[in-house]
Amino acid sequence: MSGGATPGPDDVRDRPERWEVVEESRAFEGHVFNVRRDRVRMPAGPTAAAGTEVVGRDVIEHLGSVGVLALDDGGRVLLLRQYRHPVGYLLWEAPAGLRDVAGEPLHKLAERELLEEAGYRAERWDTLADVFPSSGMSDERVRIFLARGLTEVPADQIDFERRHEEAEMPVVWVPLDDAVRKIFAGEIHNMIATTGILAAHAARANGFRDLRPVDAPER
DSSP states (O other): OOTTOOOOGGGOOOOOOOOOEEEEEEEEEOSSEEEEEEEEEOOOBTTBOTTOOEEEEEEEEEOOEEEEEEBOTTSEEEEEEEEETTTTEEEEEOOEEEOOSTTOOHHHHHHHHIIIIIOEEEEEEEEEEEEOTTTTTBOOOEEEEEEEEEEEOOGGGOOOOOOGGGSSOOEEEEEHHHHHHHHHTTOOOOHHHHHHHHHHHHHHTTTTTTOEETTOOOO
């Protein structure tokens, strides 16, 4: 697509772009995220001259994260339950973790989270989906992996202490078709779990042939 041409189906590809920031300030600094305030110059519009309107935008700067949709040989997905204080829910989720180790490959982080949170290793890893979960307010990006060929690891072989919200996280295996129905029924809300379940269900329809490799670059 070029110029002012009307986009068509072949143009549906997210692409990087950055409008001019004329002023930037830090409103909050935290452990997992910061809050930045930008003054952004708007492009030309029908009611304003090009480059004259500057507006404020608050941005949550987030470390980013990964998620793991673990699928066993029987077509079941692994879900674990965790308390989430901001929403006041016990949520059924897929294993996930923050990108808090500098330089760690994303699939290695995913392997670590699957082992530490659920007690499993996987032989086969694929990239399932890349998402911006709250793009209107945050720069967080999440890569969701599909893990197959699962092997349970004895608890005494896992060098990780679960604390706080992670101290008690029951694990349940749910048939993939049932998990999809639970999403439509409003019984599963977690973004990584819902995206991963629906993506895995769609990918299974053609034998997972459209999945990207585990080390596919983030676009």
